[in-house]
Every structure is written in structure tokens, then in C-alpha cells.
Amino acid sequence: MTGRPADPGHRPSGVREVIRYNWPMYAAGAATTVAGWALARHLPGRPATLARAVSTTAAALLTTSTLATWHVYDRSELHTYDWLPELLPDGPGDHLVVSTGLDEASRPIAARHPTARQLVADLYDPALTTEGSIRRARRHVPPAPGTVPAHPGALPAATASLDTVLTVLAAHELRRPADRTALFAEAVRTLRPGGTLLLVEHLRDLANTAAYGPGAWHFQPRATWLRHAAEAGMHPAAERRIATLITAFAFRSPSHD
Known part of the structure; x- marks a missing residue:
């Protein structure tokens, strides 16, 4: 399946919506x-x-920043998920989509894989997620039907019940390192042996700093995500750039073989 997935209920955010969420x-x-x-x-x-x-x-x-946002969110393959088979060649299987206030991943992934079992968790906590842009985005894009409120240390899935946990442009909103550590530990708990945590993020790197200036400090460096994965006992299985400014990581959970 190629091209933008059909979803009559929601159009993924482009530069217009990003400006709307970040207008101040x-x-x-x-x-x-x-x-x-x-x-x-x-x-x-x-x-x-x-x-x-x-x-x-x-x-x-x-x-x-406006041109970079337009390139990533309006013109690239980010929202089509045509890049997903490279990181998940067998598909997501039984999977959990994790968001932190703005979920734009569960619908297109479900459209691409309609027979896969999908759970959706929202880690949004107004006491911790203090970014005004997230509050505005959440009002504009309400959680998908069936979304379960959750916490980084308590994902709504049984132990070893999932093939994939996906967090797309969401984990960086967990500003406290302990919350990110808890999320990675929970991903390992819920994944079957050899399962995958798919993490998609802007990074605090040269490319994003050139595009967004000081705004790039809102993102985490690549080393931070690698460290969280290592602390959870996961290893990097694949990594892919999307539109130069987005990095997708596939971290594999420990196998008991």
C-alpha cells in the first residue's frame, strides 16, 4: 500500500496545523x-x-523552520508510512501505539494493517505535559476512539503480549528522564521476546538545529534514546532517516532463544 492512507476522520498535521499549535x-x-x-x-x-x-x-x-516543517509534514513520506516496512518487514503484528497528547499514528497504521490487533495508549498528563502546543493540538485532534489513558510506567497491555510498541513523535514530550526510562522498561515488559519498540523522533542534532535553531533543544539527542534502550536491555536493530530531519529507530527486546 502506498500513498497517504485514506482516513475520512482525520487529516495528519501539516505546516498549517504546526503553526496553529505553536502560534505564540x-x-x-x-x-x-x-x-x-x-x-x-x-x-x-x-x-x-x-x-x-x-x-x-x-x-x-x-x-x-517553516520550510523544514512543510518539507517534513506536507511533502515527505512521514505520514504515508511507506517507510514502515523497512523497519518492520513482517508488519507490526499485535501492537500498541503510544502517544502523549497528539495521536496521528494509530489511524494510518490501522489503515495499512487492518487485520493487525491494535491498542492505543495516551500518556498525556496536563500536570506534566505543560507545552501549550500539545494542549492546542489535543483540542484540535481528540484521541482516537478506544484510546486508553495511561502512564509511562503502566502501559495497558499484558506482559509479553505484543509484537510491536510504536511511539511516533511522542516520547520526547516525556521531559523527565525517569518517565522515559519507565516507558522503555514497560515496552520490554509488554513485548514478546524479540519484539520491537519503534521510536520515531526529531533529534537534537546538526540538521534539526540548522532548521529550528534553539527549538531543537526541545528534542533529545540520539545518544539519549540509545542509552534508554540499552538500560532496558534492548539493542538497536535498524535505523532510518525520514525527510532528513526525522529518525526512526527499531529497538529489539531481548530474545529468550
Whole structure:
């Protein structure tokens, strides 16, 4: 199956929705751009040069981040899941989709694999997930029917009952390292021997920093995810870049063979 999966109930987020969810950041960038150039007209010499530099930097970050978001979310294969067979050649099997307030993975994965058993868990906790963008996104895209509220240390699946746990652009919203550690440990508990944790994330790396500037610090470095996997006894089985700025990891749970 190729192309964007048909889903009459939901259109995956593109650049328009990302701006909508993060409008305060975009408004601040636009205000900084305008204010810098306006201020420079009334300042002498070096202060005027500094004001123009700040304005130009803000404008450049707005431009690069918007173009990068458009490339990833509107033009790439991210939402089509055409990349999934490379990491899960046998399909997801019995699987759990984990989100943290915005689930845009369960519907297209179910559309691609209609015979696979799917569970959906939402780790959103308003006391911990304090990002305004998540609250706005959640109001715009409510959880899919059947979604079970959950916690990183208590996923709604029996021990050794799953072939795959999928977390797509979700795990980085767990800001506390202990919560991420708990999520990886729970993935191992729920997976059958040799099962897969599929983790899809922006990384705090050179490419994302060039595209998003300081915004890239909201993401975790590659080493963080590798460390969490190692602590849980998992090993990296495959890794794939999507649209340059997204990395998909397949971590394999221990096999008892």
C-alpha cells in the first residue's frame, strides 16, 4: 500500500496545523523581526547593526523552520508510512501505539494493517505535559476512539503480549528522564521476546538545529534514546532517516532463544 492512507476522520498535521499549535512562537518571531528593523531606524551605529542582526536572525529562523516543517509534514513520506516496512518487514503484528497528547499514528497504521490487533495508549498528563502546543493540538485532534489513558510506567497491555510498541513523535514530550526510562522498561515488559519498540523522533542534532535553531533543544539527542534502550536491555536493530530531519529507530527486546 502506498500513498497517504485514506482516513475520512482525520487529516495528519501539516505546516498549517504546526503553526496553529505553536502560534505564540511564530508570533514572537514575527514581532522580533518587525521590532528589530523598526528599532534600528532610530538607533546609531553599532546598536542599529545589532538590532538589524537580531531581526534578520529571527526572520531566517522563521523561514527555515517553516520550510523544514512543510518539507517534513506536507511533502515527505512521514505520514504515508511507506517507510514502515523497512523497519518492520513482517508488519507490526499485535501492537500498541503510544502517544502523549497528539495521536496521528494509530489511524494510518490501522489503515495499512487492518487485520493487525491494535491498542492505543495516551500518556498525556496536563500536570506534566505543560507545552501549550500539545494542549492546542489535543483540542484540535481528540484521541482516537478506544484510546486508553495511561502512564509511562503502566502501559495497558499484558506482559509479553505484543509484537510491536510504536511511539511516533511522542516520547520526547516525556521531559523527565525517569518517565522515559519507565516507558522503555514497560515496552520490554509488554513485548514478546524479540519484539520491537519503534521510536520515531526529531533529534537534537546538526540538521534539526540548522532548521529550528534553539527549538531543537526541545528534542533529545540520539545518544539519549540509545542509552534508554540499552538500560532496558534492548539493542538497536535498524535505523532510518525520514525527510532528513526525522529518525526512526527499531529497538529489539531481548530474545529468550
